[in-house]
Amino acid sequence: MTDCCPSNGLLPVDEAIAQLQQAASSTLPRIEYIHVNQALGRVLAQDMVASLDVPPQANSAMDGYALNIEDIRADASFVLSQRIAAGTAPQALERGTVARIFTGAVIPQNANAVVMQENCQLLADGRVKILSWPTLNSNIRPQGQDIAKGDVILRQGQPLNAAALGLIATIGQDTVAVYQRLKVIYFCTGDELVAANQPLKIGQIYNSNGVLLHNLLTEYGFEAIDGGVIADNLTDTINTLQQAAQQADVVMTTGGVSVGEEDHVKAALTQIGHLDLWKIAIKPGKPLAFGSIGNTPFLGLPGNPQSVFVTFNILARVFLAYKQGQRHNVIPKPVPVACDFEVTKAQSRREYLRVQLVATADGMRLQKHANQSSGVLSSAVWADGFAIIEAHQTVQKGESVGFVSLNNC
């Protein structure tokens, strides 16, 4: 086991992220082709190039009347020569006349402006009076204004949200090249863990990390495989992890990576693979194990559910996202928000406080959950996001800190 940490013994969070990102970026997953209505949350596997202009022809931004501005005349009244609905091909505009036109409909040849219908008056004889004479190209959306043929509209490595998939549909494609989903098998360790619905003996607790990790993996677009609980002995741990490495793209565990005597994951990895045990300047969460079993990467999270929650969101997710081919929008951007609390005692680790956004008399403020040290997930459920308190930092009430939303809405 190597010790990767600088002399103070703690690896800064951003350095850990950078190392995880680098380790995950050496290879790319296989590509598969799927329908755009099945691709939400997947990662685009190639640049998407527009094969047409959007709009394909100049069109009208308004319901109104198309005309040629050089046809101006004293009474501003014109014969109505055609009607152009969206989706139809117009005739060339007969000069000296106007054409009824609807939003999205193609601008006819010879026309160079559209007057919105509110500025027109339909006369009793069927002619149209223009109440406000337009300027050149008024209310005309030029061909290719939104997308020009040849434009790269989305880049390889982009996560596909609803807007991105709608954009792909705009250029007439219903199939998209995405990276295969990463198969992540996860295990919980600890003889004290009991499955749901079983009676608890003294000293036992229910296993919540499995459900937490399953849903975190699912939420972020990975394929979660429940490996179960590994018994606290070395032989079982070795056998289970070796099989897992054949079965999945990444192996994860919770627990078993602290310095306690009862932790066998470290010992197992040392025998069947390679392990770095990182002491990271992160609170909650400190230890993170990172290594491999054969060619399969291994991530060992702490055993405390709050620590799992934070280290997954801040560290493990970054590794998995890069490993799955994502190259954009991986790391959320913190926004500065004023605190409604103070931090009087600086710490040696960066802390991710579970906070809510609350409208106060002083504006929107971050309020922290009263029990940050609890092992259970109540504060994570309650929270709108994390307030980032940097190592060695104190915070005065009203001062701003970085806030990262937990996307609970």
Place this chain on the structure above:
Amino acid sequence: MTDCCPSNGLLPVDEAIAQLQQAASSTLPRIEYIHVNQALGRVLAQDMVASLDVPPQANSAMDGYALNIEDIRADASFVLSQRIAAGTAPQALERGTVARIFTGAVIPQNANAVVMQENCQLLADGRVKILSWPTLNSNIRPQGQDIAKGDVILRQGQPLNAAALGLIATIGQDTVAVYQRLKVIYFCTGDELVAANQPLKIGQIYNSNGVLLHNLLTEYGFEAIDGGVIADNLTDTINTLQQAAQQADVVMTTGGVSVGEEDHVKAALTQIGHLDLWKIAIKPGKPLAFGSIGNTPFLGLPGNPQSVFVTFNILARVFLAYKQGQRHNVIPKPVPVACDFEVTKAQSRREYLRVQLVATADGMRLQKHANQSSGVLSSAVWADGFAIIEAHQTVQKGESVGFVSLNNC
């Protein structure tokens, strides 16, 4: 058709949201029982009450040694009388001795403090020397500290994210009561719309709203049913919408609700149901149709993809979430962030600008997409979120406005 709007003709966004919320809250969907690993994004259908204390017994917060603080003695050296691993039931502590104990293990009877192992020294004769004498209850997590039996740990109407599902697992449950997913059938209107992979004739464009809406509905946990494109004539529109209302919990359309002559959705709804056409003080998006076909609610969004994107996120989603039983975290909370741009011209509608968060020399700033007026979704893909510019508001560079994250990470 009633006109719901105040005298200035535009309904404020918050008032529209309040009306949609009220209309959606009169009934609740049916309940179903599913596994916690299948419940991500679903809505909890009943209060979740803890049937046990967590932790179930007082346990150790550290790896170390359990002792009784009254057993203090001059040489601070003690016989080691037992070893308590997590998950095992301890013997009562023999007074005058210490017990080896690991994180999460039950505190034995007679012990009232734990000394972390870093503050202990194992002597050659097997005894343990305590280097730093503890105070009462040091490093002990009391029974029920995190959750007390009888506590409501989650409330009816709560959306289930990974942390909430982990919390449910903490109390030993693997099944959860959730509301059935809302079935939403959606249609696009417009003779100019062409399905993917078909050649475009003059005046035609590819249908992107269908894919956009499908994925927005999916992303927010609704069941999306693709109804296809409704032809621009009244008979087809009536027939299609009547059938749809039998088939789904909510009917949605895009397009067909503006004031243009080519819009048949309004006319159809007037015949087969009830429709309010709201002119909302929102940009982009202005018109929103809200009504019913028999007992089935109807939502008609605008036809422009950017308007669909904004009105879905800000208005339609709120209706659908309440209709699906969600009662908490429905409406995202805007955080104040300083603008790197200015808004010199106040408008009559609240505008949702597509913005990115950018680290500048002045700190984190909102930068807006250059082309806010484009119909296509490029700016929505590019954006980290919306900057909310209130109606009748101008903004100076450096001034803060409300920012709502689009959850792109």
